[in-house]
Amino acid sequence: MTATVVNGLEVIADEPTEAPMRSRAGTPVLWQQTRTLLLEDGSTTYGCVHCDYTSANVRSIRPHLNKHRTDNVPARTSVLAPFGELSLAEVFRRLVDFDDVTSELDEMTSERDEWKQRAQRAERSLSTLRNALRGVAS
Ligand SMILES: [Zn+2]
Structure with a gap:
């Protein structure tokens, strides 16, 4: 004053x-x-x-x-x-980034699961095809 x-x-x-x-x-x-x-x-x-x-x-x-x-x-x-040396704004920014990374990981995981299912399906149809071919050959 x-x-x-x-x-x-x-x-x-x-x-x-x-x-x-x-x-x-x-x-x-x-x-x-x-x-x-x-x-x-x-x-x-x-x-x-x-x-x-x-x-x-x-x-x-x-x-x-x-x-x-x-x-x-x-x-x-x-x-x-x-x-530490981080400002509060920086801390919040990093928390937001972390959140983004997690959701990205979630997406990648679900994508990977989808590819795995497709690969298993393809493998199954391939063996079906093989069996069919074998049947034709014998
Ligand atoms: Zn003063």
Whole structure:
């Protein structure tokens, strides 16, 4: 939460900060995470959108924001720990793939059974034919 009191002075306005550079289109760039805080005595200071960190120097806010980014990393890693390095999306994708492979195997198995039956039928008719031929020959 952004600071509401800085050095005993109340924050009366909390705005995004206009960046020192402009966008390619020439429009102002606003830093949403770097807040420009207007204090009750009319002075301004800068604050972090995530916590009560403030600084009179706008340049110290952006490096500070990295702190919040690294804070999130351990939490994300621990959630995924059981899957090793895989993201949850990757795990789901693999499960779906596995399902596809199983149904493909099922299909191959039933196809193989069909060919086996056809081969047995062909073998039977072949022996019938052989017997018939033998009958003709004798
Ligand atoms: Zn912060």
